[in-house]
Amino acid sequence: MGRWEPNARGRLAQAALALYAEQGFEQTTVAEIAKQAGLTERTFFRHFADKREVLFYGSELLQDLLAQAVADAPASATPMDAVSAAYQAASALIQENPERARLRDAIVSANAELRERELIKLAALASAVAGALRDRGVLEPAASLAAETGAAVFKVAFARWVSEPGQADLSGILGAALEDLKGVLAERAAI
Amino acid sequence: MGRWEPNARGRLAQAALALYAEQGFEQTTVAEIAKQAGLTERTFFRHFADKREVLFYGSELLQDLLAQAVADAPASATPMDAVSAAYQAASALIQENPERARLRDAIVSANAELRERELIKLAALASAVAGALRDRGVLEPAASLAAETGAAVFKVAFARWVSEPGQADLSGILGAALEDLKGVLAERAAI
Numbered sequence: 001m002g003r004w005e006p007n008a009r010g011r012l013a014q015a016a017l018a019l020y021a022e023q024g025f026e027q028t029t030v031a032e033i034a035k036q037a038g039l040t041e042r043t044f045f046r047h048f049a050d051k052r053e054v055l056f057y058g059s060e061l062l063q064d065l066l067a068q069a070v071a072d073a074p075a076s077a078t079p080m081d082a083v084s085a086a087y088q089a090a091s092a093l094i095q096e097n098p099e100r101a102r103l104r105d106a107i108v109s110a111n112a113e114l115r116e117r118e119l120i121k122l123a124a125l126a127s128a129v130a131g132a133l134r135d136r137g138v139l140e141p142a143a144s145l146a147a148e149t150g151a152a153v154f155k156v157a158f159a160r161w162v163s164e165p166g167q168a169d170l171s172g173i174l175g176a177a178l179e180d181l182k183g184v185l186a187e188r189a190a191i
Numbered sequence: 192m193g194r195w196e197p198n199a200r201g202r203l204a205q206a207a208l209a210l211y212a213e214q215g216f217e218q219t220t221v222a223e224i225a226k227q228a229g230l231t232e233r234t235f236f237r238h239f240a241d242k243r244e245v246l247f248y249g250s251e252l253l254q255d256l257l258a259q260a261v262a263d264a265p266a267s268a269t270p271m272d273a274v275s276a277a278y279q280a281a282s283a284l285i286q287e288n289p290e291r292a293r294l295r296d297a298i299v300s301a302n303a304e305l306r307e308r309e310l311i312k313l314a315a316l317a318s319a320v321a322g323a324l325r326d327r328g329v330l331e332p333a334a335s336l337a338a339e340t341g342a343a344v345f346k347v348a349f350a351r352w353v354s355e356p357g358q359a360d361l362s363g364i365l366g367a368a369l370e371d372l373k374g375v376l377a378e379r380a381a382i
Contacts, residue, residue, distance in 0.1 A: 078378040116307040119314055144347045145372045152339035156332055181336045182376050187269040 009047045009057075011037040016054040017100065020107045025051075025114065055104060055114060059121045063128045065089050070132035079138045083150035084178055086129050090154065091170040098168060105162050126151035153177050200238045200248075202228040207245040208291065211298045216242075216305065246295060246305065250312045254319045256280050261323035270329045274341035275369055277320050281345065282361040289359060296353050317342035344368050 015036035019028040030051055034041045048054050069089040073082035094101045108114040130147035138146070157174040206228035210219040221242055225232045239245050260280040264273035285292045299305040321338035329337070348365040 076380050078375075078380050080375055080378065081380055112311075116311045119310040120303075120307045123310055141347055141351060141368055141371055142375050144350070145344065145368060146375050148343035148347055149340055149372060149376070152343040153336065156335045156339055159335070160332060177332055177336060180332055181340060184269075184271055184333050184337050185340070185373050185376055187271065189267050189269050189272055 008037070008039055008043055012039060012044055012047055013054050013057075016051065017103055017107070020055075021103050025107055025111050052114065052117065055108060056117060056121060059124070062090060062093065063125055065093060066125055067128045067132040070129055071135065073136075079133055079136075079142055079146040080150070080178075082133060082136065083129060083146045084175075086132075087150050087154045087174060088171055090125075091157075091174050094158075095168070095170050098170075102162055102165065105158075122151055122155065149181070153181055199228070199230055199234055203230060203235055203238055204245050204248075207242065208294055208298070211246075212294050216298055216302050243305065243308065246299060247308060247312060250315070253281060253284065254316055256284060257316055258319045258323040261320055262326065264327075270324055270327075270333055270337040271341075271369075273324060273327065274320060274337045275366075277323070278341050278345045278365060279362055281316075282348075282365050285349075286359070286361055289361075293353055293356065296349075313342055313346065340372070344372055 012033060016028070016033045019032055019036060028051065030041050030044050033051065033054075034044045037044075048057060066086040066089060069086040070082045073085045077085070108118050126144075126147045129150060130144045133143035133147060134140070154174060157170065157177040160177070161170040161173050203224060207219070207224045210223055210227060219242065221232055221235050224242065224245075225235045228235075239248060257277040257280060260277040261273045264276050268276070299309050317338045320341060321335045324334035324338060325331070345365060348361065348368040351368070352361040352364050
C-alpha cells in the first residue's frame with residue numbers, strides 16, 4: 001500500500017489537521033487535503049475511509065497499547081495500579097507530540113459529531129482495559145469499575161492539560177487526579 | 192401543543208419503542224409510528240424532531256433531576272455523597288418503568304449511531320452534575336472527578352442491571368458498585 005509515496009499517511013494526516021484547524025472540519029474537502037499533501041484523492045482513500053477517520057485512525061493502536069500495559073503490569077499490581085499504568089502509557093504517547101494532540105482536540109471539540117465519535121472511542125478504550133484486567137484474573141464488577149474510572153480520570157486530566165497550554169506534564173496531572181479521586185472517595189460526611 | 196390529542200407524546204413514544212424493538216430502528220418510519228399510535232406524522236413532528244429523538248427526549252429532564260439532587264443534598268454531604276444521591280435519583284426514575292428502560296437499552300445498543308448519542312448524553316449528565324457540585328462550592332478537579340466517576344459507576348451498574356433481567360434493584364446495584372469502587376481504589380499493592 002503506497003510504497004511509492006513515502007509517509008503518505010503521515011503527510012495526509014498533517015495536511016488534514018492543518019486545514020481543519022484553519023478553515024474548519026466541515027469546510028475541508030478530501031481534494032484539498034490531498035492537494036496540500038501533494039498527493040491524490042485516490043491515495044487519500046487508500047489510507048483513510050473518510051476525512052473523519054484521519055482524526056481517529058490512531059485509536060486501535062492506542063487500545064492495544066493500553067491493553068498491553070495492563071498485561072505487562074507486575075503480578076503484584078492492584079487492578080487500579082494496572083489501569084493507572086495503562087493510561088500513563090496513553091499519556092506518554094500523547095506527550096510525544098503535544099501540539100498535535102492539542103490541535104486535534106480543538107478540532108474535535110468544535111464539532112458535535114466528532115465529539116460523539118471521541119466518546120465512543122474512549123468507551124472502547126475502557127472496554128479494552130476491562131478485558132485486559134479480566135485476563136489478569138480480576139473479577140467483575142471490579143474490572144469494569146477500575147477501567148471506567150480510569151477513563152473518567154483520564155478524561156478529566158486530559159481536559160485540564162488541554163486547557164492549560166503552558167502545562168506539558170499530562171502524566172503528572174493524571175497521577176495527581178487519581179490521588180485526588182482517592183481522596184474524594186475516602187472522604188467521610190461531616191455529620 | 193396537541194391539547195386535542197390526549198397524551199400524544201406518550202402514545203408516540205410507546206408506539207416507536209414497540210416498532211423499533213419489533214422491526215429495528217433503521218427499518219421503522221415516522222409514518223409507521225404515527226399510524227400505530229393512531230396519530231398523524233404532523234403530530235409526530237410537533238413532539239419530536241426526528242425518530243431518534245424519541246429515544247432521548249427524556250435526557251434534559253434527567254439532567255435537571257440530577258443537578259437538583261446534588262443541590263438538595265444536605266450541607267454535610269461529601270461531594271461523592273451528593274453525586275451518589277444524584278445517580279440514585281436517576282435509578283429511581285428508571286425503575287419506575289424497568290421494562291421500558293430495558294427495551295430502550297436493547298434498541299440503543301443495537302445501533303452504533305444511537306450508542307454514540309447515548310454516550311454524549313451520559314457525558315452531558317456528568318457535566319451537569321459537575322456544575323451542580325461547583326455551585327455547592329466544590330472545587331476543581333474534585334467536582335469533575337466525582338461527577339465523571341459517578342457516571343462511570345452508573346454506567347457499570349446499569350449495564351449489570353440490564354444484563355440480569357430478574358434483577359429489579361438498580362438502586363442496590365448502584366450502591367454496591369460505588370462501595371466496590373471505594374474498595375478497588377483503597378487497595379494496596381501486595382509488594
